[in-house]
Amino acid sequence: MISERMAKAVVVDLGSVPCSEYSKACFEALTGKISMYFGQADEMHEPVYLIGYLQQSSSAVLPETFVSLRKQIRVLRDSAVSAALYTIKRELDSLDFTNILVITSPSRMIILQKYQELLFTPVYLFEYITVLEDPSTFDSARRSRPTNLNSRDITDVTEEVSTFLRQLPGIGEITVLDSSLVPDCFSHGFSTRMGGISYISTLSSLNLFSSSKRRDPKAVVIENIRRLGLQMGFQPHQFHLVKTNHASDVWVMGEEAPESYDGIVTDQVNVVIAAPGADCMPILFSDPVAKVIGVAHAGWKGTLMGIAKATVNAMVSRFGSKTENVVAVIGPSVGSCCFKLDKESAKQFHSIHPDCVRIDGTSKPFINIRLATRVLLEQGGLLSEHIHDDTVTDIPSVTLCTSCHSDMFFSHVRDGNNFGTQIGFLWIKERGEI
Template sequence: MTEAVIIDLFHGQLLTDSQVTWLREAIIRNYATKKPKHVFIMCKQQSPKSTSNSAQNAIINVLEKFGALKEVIETVAEPSMAAAFYRFKREIDELNLSTVKIIAPTPRKAILEAYLDLLFTAVYQFEFEVLPDEPESMHIESPGPGHCRDGETLAGQQLEQIKREVSTFLGQLPSLRGDITVLHSSLIDVCFLHGFTTRTGGISYTPTLSSLNLFSSSSRRDPKAVVAENIRRLSQKAGFDQESYRRVQVDHGSDVWIMGRREPESYDGIVTNQSGVTLVAPGADCMPLLFADPVQKAIGAAHAGWKGTLLGVAMATVNALVSEYGCDVKDIVVAVGPSVGSCCFTLDQKSAIEFHEINPKCVREMDSAKPYVDIRLATRILLERGGVLPHNIQDDSGSSESHNLGLCTACHADKFFSHVRDRNNFGTQIGFISIKEQKEK
């Protein structure tokens, strides 16, 4: 069922009386159902230096012809399509709406779909309704990438122009919740660039995603373009090349990709000895794990939730470093990034028993229906059993804020994202590591 309606008049269409009448009837038709609708008209904001206000006057005239209906219509006037769609998205996100009807001329459909693909996710459902076309009365002020013939797709140049427009617009937005803060491990050598992100300093505005969300999925409201801008800002702050960003393709398993070999569809660990490549492990209660061998100059990153922990993803990553790059397990250091603590994480009895079998200290209230489980302790125990030296594992709070890796993500809403706390529309932080490129003397 349609929850919101947006009428695209962005490129200065001059509407005939019959088109206005059709729009008026369309709005009434959408209001005829029991569920109230939210109606928006999207148009171009005139520059203060502009000598012509014809487009704006046309919108005013259209609204006047709607009569009493104009009281239920909100005008979204912005200088660019990217800004207009972004404002519209914020409006419907605040209302928690996701089903939208777009009324637009047929030649505009391809261009609008390009913006939708960049600024929305599969959470939103869009239905197009064609504004009756009367060519003799239609006028497009900016032919640019403004329209296509019916059924025609955008040319590559047009699509790149839209991507640049969206990227430029997002790049100008202010950071939210303060500056980007990166936590570091005191164990990882200075020859490596590394860190664990917190939630501050990005542009994501949805409360549970605000503000440095670093992952987009079909089930969340943060689109890829916004996440890409967050990553760009992080890369500038941290000093890595955004183009070298390599994130594990999470499957909650224990497979490890050796960079240089064929990349599998999914894996939870990744290792390399290439300099300048940034390995990335996501986390939102799950642990982002970073591995470094300062002797052989090899690194790894892994994502470890409770399933991956039981399957042994941490030692699988260590073993990959040993077998592929000749690392000595005693030289490898492991930093466990922020994750959910045993204070907040529970599992069913059957799963908790498997952690109890690793070590009884990994489980509290074992006799309850939902025992509390310590995935961090289990990871340390499994790493030590695999030969990693105890003092080469950092998994708890350090002595200073910049080394504080042991805070519970579910407890500290001001610092971290958490699936346990925020449920489905949750944000994601990351751990990242790269081998610094040697400068020529």
């Protein structure tokens, strides 16, 4: 059953049509499905893409078969499915299309759905229509079609996508900020927005987080992480990013992980832990005496719930850190110049310290989440000189305002819901690396 009519991009998978005498019947079925879908609604101007074209031996039949549809058809001659689908995604993003109809065969559908999982996100709404398939491709004693990919197929698709993305040129050069307060026995940094392959303006280009609500897919983010690691000296398998919930749960590595957590602590060598930020604060904690590290993701909710202090407490209780030895670095985040909250929420920050709230006569005063974090950390036992934030002026700042510096950082406040994400990352070096 073809769904109720709405504007959709249409992807016709010619790789699903066998190169045999059966092809003519398949083409007729294919054309019939498309004609049924479009009906008389030629005014909708939906983009139509043909993929898998090079696999056809009888290419002469194609123009005659599809010309009757009276649609502008884009033939993608890429031999790799990943390249064709990535080209389609880029064009649809430029047109602000999210609804995609795929016409293919039943067995090809499960393969294309794996590509969809890697190269798209749930923002895009896919519908699949299947057409006839050459019965000779199935075991005569077993006519059932597969419903899941085997492990080899999954590996093949994943490797093809990865290989394709690795060949794409990066946009700009990777630049990482670091703090001179972090001791040399640790490697660390705060990423900026340049040097990756993400192309949508608000995600360009080193976006390091894939969300079901945004347009940057898993495979692209994985490639961006790989490129950052290549420059900084770590491998993707070493990389662990917090599973944010804007709360105060902390995962102690080596123990069972909570379902979600905004902090990680560990004493393991060469394990990279990271916290995201796009206005929220990525905070790095290091203890050079006990050789323990932690990271925290702190938005305004997490700040009020005490995620920074909870991360330090986990370092102390699980690994023997002393608070006076812990160094905290607050990374790029939204400044008090750009961040506002309603009056009820502002009261909670005012109770931490009056200077956390700047009244401007509106219903939403400006809030300083960084100052609140400093105050809470000092109350928890950290030394003032061991906290690097925007109040520190004698060393280069890493606590720049993400909303103000559009050339350097992503920002939810500035860019809206389809925003990118930078990270703060940290690991303990092996002794020979120091």
